[in-house]
Amino acid sequence: MKKIKLGSTLCVSIFAASSLVNLSAADITIDSYGYLGAMYNHEFQGNKDSTIGLTARAGATFSFENGLAFGLGAAGAWAAYDKNSGNLAGVNSGVNNAFLSSQYPNTGDVSEAFIKYTSQQWELAVGRYVADFLDFDWLAGHTQGIGFKYNDLGLKNLDLWLTYFNSVMITGYQPGRIASELGTFYSYHPGGRNAIIGQHGGNIIAGGVNLQLGKFTIDPFLLINTSLAGTDDMLFQVGLKFGFATPIAKDWLSTTLVRAMFQYANQQVATTTQPAKINTMFLTGDVRNPDDVGFLIWADQEFKYQNWVKFGVGLYFVGGQGIYHINDNSRFYGSWVNAFGYNYFGQDMFSAYAFGSFELIDNKLSIDALFAGGDFTEFSAVVKYRVWQQSSMKADIGAGYVHNEFKEGGISQYKGGHFLLFAKLSY
Numbered sequence: 001m002k003k004i005k006l007g008s009t010l011c012v013s014i015f016a017a018s019s020l021v022n023l024s025a026a027d028i029t030i031d032s033y034g035y036l037g038a039m040y041n042h043e044f045q046g047n048k049d050s051t052i053g054l055t056a057r058a059g060a061t062f063s064f065e066n067g068l069a070f071g072l073g074a075a076g077a078w079a080a081y082d083k084n085s086g087n088l089a090g091v092n093s094g095v096n097n098a099f100l101s102s103q104y105p106n107t108g109d110v111s112e113a114f115i116k117y118t119s120q121q122w123e124l125a126v127g128r129y130v131a132d133f134l135d136f137d138w139l140a141g142h143t144q145g146i147g148f149k150y151n152d153l154g155l156k157n158l159d160l161w162l163t164y165f166n167s168v169m170i171t172g173y174q175p176g177r178i179a180s181e182l183g184t185f186y187s188y189h190p191g192g193r194n195a196i197i198g199q200h201g202g203n204i205i206a207g208g209v210n211l212q213l214g215k216f217t218i219d220p221f222l223l224i225n226t227s228l229a230g231t232d233d234m235l236f237q238v239g240l241k242f243g244f245a246t247p248i249a250k251d252w253l254s255t256t257l258v259r260a261m262f263q264y265a266n267q268q269v270a271t272t273t274q275p276a277k278i279n280t281m282f283l284t285g286d287v288r289n290p291d292d293v294g295f296l297i298w299a300d301q302e303f304k305y306q307n308w309v310k311f312g313v314g315l316y317f318v319g320g321q322g323i324y325h326i327n328d329n330s331r332f333y334g335s336w337v338n339a340f341g342y343n344y345f346g347q348d349m350f351s352a353y354a355f356g357s358f359e360l361i362d363n364k365l366s367i368d369a370l371f372a373g374g375d376f377t378e379f380s381a382v383v384k385y386r387v388w389q390q391s392s393m394k395a396d397i398g399a400g401y402v403h404n405e406f407k408e409g410g411i412s413q414y415k416g417g418h419f420l421l422f423a424k425l426s427y
Contacts, residue, residue: 027065033073034058035426037182041103041337044403046416051103052081055171055182059112069116071129075142075171076108077185109169109187111142122150128169128188134161135210136221137241137259140327142169144188145204157212166203168192168326172336175329178368178382179398179422183336196326198227217243228265228324235265235324239296253304261296263323294321296345300331308359315352322346322408331355331370333380334404337418342406349375349408368400378404382420393427 037055059073082102114127123133124147131143145165152158169192172183186192190199197204208221218240225235239261248254298316314331323345328335331353332344344351351374358367364386372378382400389395403417 029063031061031063032058033060033427035424037179037424038422039179039182040421041183042419044417044419046414047084049103050081050083051079053104053182053185054078054080055185057111057171067118069118071112071114071116073110073112074108075111075169075185077104077171078107079104103183104185106185106187106191111169120151121153122148124148131163131165134163135159136161136163136206136208137219137329138221138223138239138325138327139163139206140175141171141173142188144168159210160207161210162207164203164205165197166193167197170196170340172340174327174336176331177333177336178366178384178400179420179424180333180336182422182424184340195229198225198229198232200227200232202227202229215244215246217241217245219243225324231266233266235263237261237263237324248303251306255302255304257300257302259296259298261323263294263296263321264292265294265321265324266292292321294323294347295319296323308363309357311354311356313352313354316345316350318345318347318349320348322349331368332372332376332378332404333368333370333382333400333402334376334378334406337402337420338414342414344376344378344404344406346376346406346413347408351376353378375407376404378402380404393425396424396426398422
């Protein structure tokens, strides 16, 4: 990201409530950002697909001293090579198997177009914006709607957040996963709207609290989707994250996280043309005998040494129907390498895992490794190296291998491996 400051005075006049209001700012800060990326994804077993995807994003945020900011950006992708490019039927109609057809089914969109106000106590964003500032474990990246966050200055450790949105743009980005933002591309419409939120009036309303009490973290939330994609029925979720972080030796930090979620959703499909097995962007179940109720219990233990090594273990169990989610803060690579076609939080799934991550050579070399066993299995090893950096510009290259299998009710839904090569130039 490159920052530019303009020292001249800007006066903007607007007409509101029959009066003329002047907004002045002594300085404007322009934050420009963007990247060019390439990803080669070769699939072994499974669908035996191979793709070369070229992706790009560019934009700028104009920030005033009074806390007001405007942003505009664009993003796009091109499948330069797709072995199974003929399997694109259904992508634009928003049917449930749209995410199984290609890594890059949409070509471009306006990624950011927002107005945002930030004060010492609260933030408000309207339009198309990046929702990471909400600090919600199950939402990250680009959304279309409204986001609000309030910081209680009296308690100094309590954040309240609320959001409404009716579409998302998917690049593959998952927090903490190397190069995931290069993995796929679904525009706000039809991809994000139809296949993820709900093509017949789906709207998501969510809110929660982020509470920090010394070494303890307590984050409850509530989420409602008014018309779930593929089912046209309401989805209701209530969840809680409990965390405990404490030093255990010099330069060592232990972090324990326990997440729990309850979900209600009628999974009966809207029409008789839908397949018997639905996979509505991470909500899975057999519609011949669907579960309306599901729950998730998930524990994760991490040990971190300074800022260059972390490792740990975890396990989770899903009871009843699969858990609907747009993003997650897991450590798995098994979703975006398949263009989000399968769900590791699927119906009645149990899995345990061990992981390790390293930041070496002055943070130029990043390594992620994970092994998971159970109804969801994964072996992943991904490496990224920064070959060049000059001021805010940098170039990264990397490679990886991800093998996973998804089982529901003891029946394998997918088994395959992916070899990855990628490069990214960003500023």
